[in-house]
Amino acid sequence: MKALVLDGIDQPLQLREVPAPQPQPGEVRLRLQAAALNHRDVWIQKGQYAGLRFPIILGSDGVGLIEAVGEGVEPSCLGQQVLINPGFGWGDNPRAQGRAFNILGLPLDGTFAELVCVPRAHVHACPSHLTASQAAALPLGGVTAYRALFTRGQLQAGERVLITGIGGGVALLALQLALAAGAEVWVTSGQADKIERACQLGARGGISYHQPKWGLELARQAGGGFDLIIDSAAGPGVAQLVEAAAPGSRIVFYGGTVGTMQVPPARVFWKQLSLLGSTMGTTDDFTAMLALVDRARVLPVVDSVVPLAEGEAAMRRLESGQQFGKLVLSID
């Protein structure tokens, strides 16, 4: 089969012929139609991830048709179009993943390929209103957004939500899932056109995080502090989140691209804030996410679709931060 292979740190992804994987007992083999990129793929390529091994086929998100089954899997599933739940081995504790937890695309070969083998229990029927590219945009970003909003953030209909750094895959899915749940959503970005596009998707408004004291200003525009904030930047900007937060509210962090969180403790305890870390999600989070997408007919935002052979260029676009929505590879 053809696959995009990463041979080492800072090497480009190269399309080449590799042996086709064979489904093990309990597994299915998918002929992939579409795969989507995640920041995780870029970090692995740059060597900034635990458990590196090379050569590796990256890719956590994938949609395809079941074309072979391993021992013990019912052959009636052959031909079904499915998407992959890419989180393996969460473990028994719903509060946190165990040591065995891993994500498709390292250490196991992932979806930037014509074929991939995964456990039968990790493939789900695609929501029927989605194209293969849209469905491929969903898994890892969707489950991350779902857990941050609902399992950790306990979002309720009618609450005022702030999602920072709109434009990234998780942030946009968080926007769409929060709207689907009946929340009033506001955003931040460094680029005015991204705020504009978020408003076209249903956000009430937004502000540039380059503006001084943007936290209080956005809370003023929104008519009050936010009940729930979803952030992946962390860093010194957390002080603005703390200002933007309503008393007794929740701030969920699913990333920390700017580095060390710097938080004024008196504001945190006096306002009775909850700062909640969240990453990926359980199988329950994943199935609940799919059900919400299905019920509310959520259409994941796709920045662009390029052929598998152009995967390296897509990685560079993701790294640049210019995208709005998911970068998808079409595979045929």
Next chain:
Amino acid sequence: MKALVLDGIDQPLQLREVPAPQPQPGEVRLRLQAAALNHRDVWIQKGQYAGLRFPIILGSDGVGLIEAVGEGVEPSCLGQQVLINPGFGWGDNPRAQGRAFNILGLPLDGTFAELVCVPRAHVHACPSHLTASQAAALPLGGVTAYRALFTRGQLQAGERVLITGIGGGVALLALQLALAAGAEVWVTSGQADKIERACQLGARGGISYHQPKWGLELARQAGGGFDLIIDSAAGPGVAQLVEAAAPGSRIVFYGGTVGTMQVPPARVFWKQLSLLGSTMGTTDDFTAMLALVDRARVLPVVDSVVPLAEGEAAMRRLESGQQFGKLVLSID
């Protein structure tokens, strides 16, 4: 009546004769038997608190006998020994106090006096197993510890708890309330004798926070990470708390004496940690705290009892951090 009066920032508390307060409708007047100090009193004296006014009688914690009642209060309560719930005007939102919230002892005159007037609804019968000094040690520290442990921290019996900076009033009450609830408790301190005394009270063990990498080391000694951590230091030491925390666990902050929290975001989201601010408590928190103290026969630790006239010296001892337990003023 005699009272300790603070005339301005950095002035000593001075015992002098002032007019006796008269109970307003709905209020009772207590003849105080004992009052206890809180760090809040020191911060007000140093000018580090919002809403300063002078002259002021400090003191949030007090126990006494009801000796007069205002209009609308049943005279049958006269002569009862009661302690004061010092948090006024929390408001309708159990998640956070509203703008009207205030604590006895600023802006309203407090308990470092022979007499104090408070609303009838804010006095509660003293647990019968406590002396006046022990009961006076309870209110503000007890409600703060209770909310941090239970309402915010959701402590369950059998969980492994870490309480930092043992020796302070809230930290010791948190130790005692956590033990009363069936938790396994560990502590930190800068002083070995305080750890030793905490172990005499029921802690399983402890470590000096001056030791490098104490977080991982204490988790190793405890046989695993902590399910709940109660801290009032914040600052860069939060990184050690994050190491000591079990995956999916909670860290509750009720203070921030060391300053800006510096938190590695990747550890927070990967471990799915919850960093929870907490301060004071609701009336429900207060009554639940009293019920637990009563049921488990908790004996608050009193560092020392001195006469009201020596209040200024007690303030200096509290500021020094040398105390182990509450500093109590006896009033007669």
